[in-house]
Amino acid sequence: MSALRPDFDAAAFNERAGEYLPGYLGIEILRLAERTLESRMPVKRLHLAPNEFLHAASVVALADTSCGYATIAHLPDGAQSFTTIELKSNHLGTVREGAIRCVASAQHLGRTTQVWDATVSDEATGRTIALFRCTQMILWPKN
Template structure:
């Protein structure tokens, strides 16, 4: 099982995202611990679908980024990066305002692959999405 790499601080993760999709979404990583990462974003009109509800891509962007940052922070010492090879989402609810949060939890932290689950919750703490992704570790 990969251990948390202390060089991937919240500040370093925020620096890496400048000018990329997570930055555009307004994603904020809040904490990174062994086997877990917490991130959030504030819902705004630009992140809604034309029907007025939170766009699924916004939720996936939050969940996938939380899992990706967690994977990065848990790469084996000699690994250089990772890439997503599979992801799946189940949507159980939505939000139209406030802050949504993703908690990414490591399920399998191997040398060649990692599997991460994320639960996305609305401002009241209700689950709005369940997410799972598989990451290929790159050497």
């Protein structure tokens, strides 16, 4: 089992986002703890599809970013990085304004893979709008 690495925290991830996709989308990491990460994203016009509903890709970006950052914070000792090898999302609802929140939780923390689930909800009501699962392959330095 991979323990939470002490060299990562919410502030470090927020600072790291900068001009990368998470920063551009306005994703904010709220809390990082053992086997979990919480985040949010204010809904802006750039997150919407032309039909004026939240674009599914925006929801997936929040969930995938949350699970990815959580993976980095739980890498086994000596691991170099990770890559997503599978993801799935079920979209149950939408929002047009406000913000969405995400809670990512570890389901499996192995030396070769990690599996993370994420629930995305309407921040104002707490209503679940998406369920997400991904599998991360742990990358090791080449010897």
